[in-house]
Amino acid sequence: MQGxxxxxxxxxxxxxxxxxxxxxxxxxxxxxxxxxxxxxxMAMLATFxxxxxxxxxxxYWIAFPVSxxxxxxxxxxxxxxxxxxxxxxxxxxxxxxxxxLATLVNGLAGFIFGYVPRSFPSPFSxxxxxILGAFVSYRDIGVIAVSAVVLLAIYLLLQRTTVGLxxxxxxxxPEASRLLGVQVSWMLALGWGLASAVGAVSGIxxxxxxxxxxxxxxxxxxxxxxxxxxxxxxxxxxxxVGGLIVGVTVNLAGTYLPFVGGDLQLAVALAIIVGVxxxxxxxxxxxxxxxxx
Amino acid sequence: xxxxxxxxxxxxxxxxxxxxxxxxxxxxxxxxxxSEWSQAIILAIAIMGLNILVGYSGQLSLGHGxxxxxxxxxxxxxxxxxxxxxxVTIPIAGVLTGLVGFLFGVPALRLSPLYLAxxxxxLAVVTPSLIKRPAELTGGVQGISLTPPDPPQFAADxxxxxxxxxxxxxxxxxxxxxxxxxxLFWLAWxxxxxxxxxxxxxxxxxxVAAAASGVNIAGYKTLAFGISALYAxxxxxxxxxxxxxxxxxxxxxxxxxxxxxxxxVGGLASIPGPLVGxxxxxxxxxxxxxWVPAQTWIPSQIASAVVKAGxxxxxxxxxxxxxxxxxxxxxxxxxxxxxxxxxxLRGAADREAGQMPPDPQTIx
Numbered sequence: 001m002q003g004x005x006x007x008x009x010x011x012x013x014x015x016x017x018x019x020x021x022x023x024x025x026x027x028x029x030x031x032x033x034x035x036x037x038x039x040x041x042m043a044m045l046a047t048f049x050x051x052x053x054x055x056x057x058x059x060y061w062i063a064f065p066v067s068x069x070x071x072x073x074x075x076x077x078x079x080x081x082x083x084x085x086x087x088x089x090x091x092x093x094x095x096x097x098x099x100x101l102a103t104l105v106n107g108l109a110g111f112i113f114g115y116v117p118r119s120f121p122s123p124f125s126x127x128x129x130x131i132l133g134a135f136v137s138y139r140d141i142g143v144i145a146v147s148a149v150v151l152l153a154i155y156l157l158l159q160r161t162t163v164g165l166x167x168x169x170x171x172x173x174p175e176a177s178r179l180l181g182v183q184v185s186w187m188l189a190l191g192w193g194l195a196s197a198v199g200a201v202s203g204i205x206x207x208x209x210x211x212x213x214x215x216x217x218x219x220x221x222x223x224x225x226x227x228x229x230x231x232x233x234x235x236x237x238x239x240x241v242g243g244l245i246v247g248v249t250v251n252l253a254g255t256y257l258p259f260v261g262g263d264l265q266l267a268v269a270l271a272i273i274v275g276v277x278x279x280x281x282x283x284x285x286x287x288x289x290x291x292x293x
Numbered sequence: 294x295x296x297x298x299x300x301x302x303x304x305x306x307x308x309x310x311x312x313x314x315x316x317x318x319x320x321x322x323x324x325x326x327x328s329e330w331s332q333a334i335i336l337a338i339a340i341m342g343l344n345i346l347v348g349y350s351g352q353l354s355l356g357h358g359x360x361x362x363x364x365x366x367x368x369x370x371x372x373x374x375x376x377x378x379x380x381v382t383i384p385i386a387g388v389l390t391g392l393v394g395f396l397f398g399v400p401a402l403r404l405s406p407l408y409l410a411x412x413x414x415x416l417a418v419v420t421p422s423l424i425k426r427p428a429e430l431t432g433g434v435q436g437i438s439l440t441p442p443d444p445p446q447f448a449a450d451x452x453x454x455x456x457x458x459x460x461x462x463x464x465x466x467x468x469x470x471x472x473x474x475x476x477l478f479w480l481a482w483x484x485x486x487x488x489x490x491x492x493x494x495x496x497x498x499x500x501v502a503a504a505a506s507g508v509n510i511a512g513y514k515t516l517a518f519g520i521s522a523l524y525a526x527x528x529x530x531x532x533x534x535x536x537x538x539x540x541x542x543x544x545x546x547x548x549x550x551x552x553x554x555x556x557x558v559g560g561l562a563s564i565p566g567p568l569v570g571x572x573x574x575x576x577x578x579x580x581x582x583x584w585v586p587a588q589t590w591i592p593s594q595i596a597s598a599v600v601k602a603g604x605x606x607x608x609x610x611x612x613x614x615x616x617x618x619x620x621x622x623x624x625x626x627x628x629x630x631x632x633x634x635x636x637x638l639r640g641a642a643d644r645e646a647g648q649m650p651p652d653p654q655t656i657x
Binding site: 033034035037039070085086089091092093095096097099100101103104105106107108110111115218219222225226229263264266267269270273274276278281 | 347351407411415422550606610
């Protein structure tokens with residue numbers, strides 16, 4: 001029983017990482033109806049930025065927000081240079097471009113930083129604390145806390161500020177917003193910047209656990225896909241709930257289902273994606289979509 | 294007959310020239326290069342399959358490497374464990390993969406292109422670890438080694454009589470791959486020009502409108518998936534033959550991305566496109582990896598970093614640039630260029646003869 005509780009809590013910690021990346025996916029999906037295949041790779045690059053800052057002597061708690069700001073600027077830059085020319089192109093074109101972006105960023109990171117896995121510092125120790133009989137590491141608690149703070153901040157930004165309102169308006173009714181004086185194109189860029197920063201949080205949280213290397217986010221992005229699909233791809237709340245469910249499910253399946261073990265956990269994510277899409281294509285919190293000619 | 298040949302449009306002659314080139318090519322290049330070219334042709338077959346799905350029916354698959362893996366492992370297991378002749382296993386692998394693709398197409402029906410891309414991408418990422426699991430069947434991480442086949446008597450005799458050299462195993466594999474490529478490209482050409490091809494394109498350009506015009510959406514979408522997977526399966530099987538080795542790491546995600554790069558670069562919804570794309574996607578990393586370290590002005594540390602990261606960077610740049618600036622790929626660029634050139638030349642000839650060039654809008 002305590003083992004189960006332990007697995008659930010560590011599942012929630014990994015779930016927080018998935019949730020942040022899934023939330024980044026949802027932000028971009030809401031802005032332009034597109035799943036950004038490069039989200040994970042962008043997060044990986046931001047994590048390398050944080051790593052470089054820390055290596056040059058910056059303290060973790062300064063490097064963390066600084067790299068988020070850099071990720072934010074990078075997201076805006078990418079939207080302006082790469083995504084803007086194809087804003088009105090068919091969805092197929094946009095998906096292929098984001099995939100190209102993912103490949104490009106992955107290669108660039110490999111070129112600049114190399115493929116040797118590096119250990120990434122974590123401000124939280126791996127020592128464990130006894131919670132209701134389960135041994136939980138401080139690192140897991142830290143990951144849960146940081147993810148919660150970030151998700152809450154995004155929620156407040158979207159729901160309680162003028163910028164958030166404008167962002168949502170530009171995403172849902174671009175024409176009407178334009179008539180009301182909203183610079184829709186820049187709002188899309190802002191959406192990309194936000195998503196990039198939120199994704200970077202998941203990268204920085206994942207790096208101490210997985211070791212930092214260019215392919216680090218390749219599996220995380222699949223879990224994030226599963227989380228976003230499970231939650232309903234246009235729902236920010238769904239992304240968070242989906243992330244937690246996926247994190248816990250994958251952890252429990254890896255521990256308690258002998259044929260899954262460590263190496264088929266990713267297949268669980270695939271099963272979740274396919275299962276949800278077949279049984280409930282709109283996810284837990286999504287709205288049914290309408291098709292037009 | 295003579296009349297028909299004389300009146301054939303120039304592109305038919307181009308096809309004849311290209312086929313003759315590919316038939317004669319292995320007699321010029323080395324045996325090792327022959328093996329490389331067979332792999333490029335095999336890649337072109339898989340890209341043709343992807344092209345039928347993406348270019349003609351508008352469904353995006355990022356997981357065609359997984360179908361190649363299925364084809365390769367079907368052949369390898371049949372040949373290695375059950376001692377079936379490898380050549381016999383190729384069509385079996387194709388049909389089996391096609392069936393699986395057809396079944397995969399049924400749930401894919403309910404998915405928008407975006408979700409389909411997600412699901413197939415996840416499939417491509419999971420495939421290597423799925424292959425490793427049934428280790429006694431697939432050989433696990435070690436994979437399965439195959440013995441390269443000797444050319445059969447009739448082929449060796451014919452080749453020897455024509456060129457005066459002994460046919461190598463690599464050359465035999467090349468000709469088998471070329472034969473499959475010709476057959477499958479010819480079939481694709483027929484498919485897209487006829488009823489089912491038109492139906493698929495109608496679905497791609499407007500699903501609801503196509504349904505209203507009486508096109509069986511579900512039927513043609515799953516059909517496209519099945520045919521596309523069949524191509525990938527045959528390509529995978531041939532790939533195992535050409536490299537005489539299959540392992541989980543032969544089929545990473547990057548293979549699926551390589552296929553997509555080939556399809557996009559060559560030109561979506563075009564028949565020669567996949568051939569151009571296959572050659573491009575196969576030789577780009579190989580050639581650049583040979584070229585870069587050979588340049589003395591590039592410091593060796595940078596060169597080795599380029600060799601490792603180069604393919605990913607160049608694939609990424611190529612994907613983005615082509616999609617933004619030339620969505621119809623290399624073949625699209627060439628056709629537009631050719632049409633413009635011809636119009637200009639014709640206009641010049643007409644002006645010399647004292648005729649005004651015809652108004653393009655009034656030509657039906």
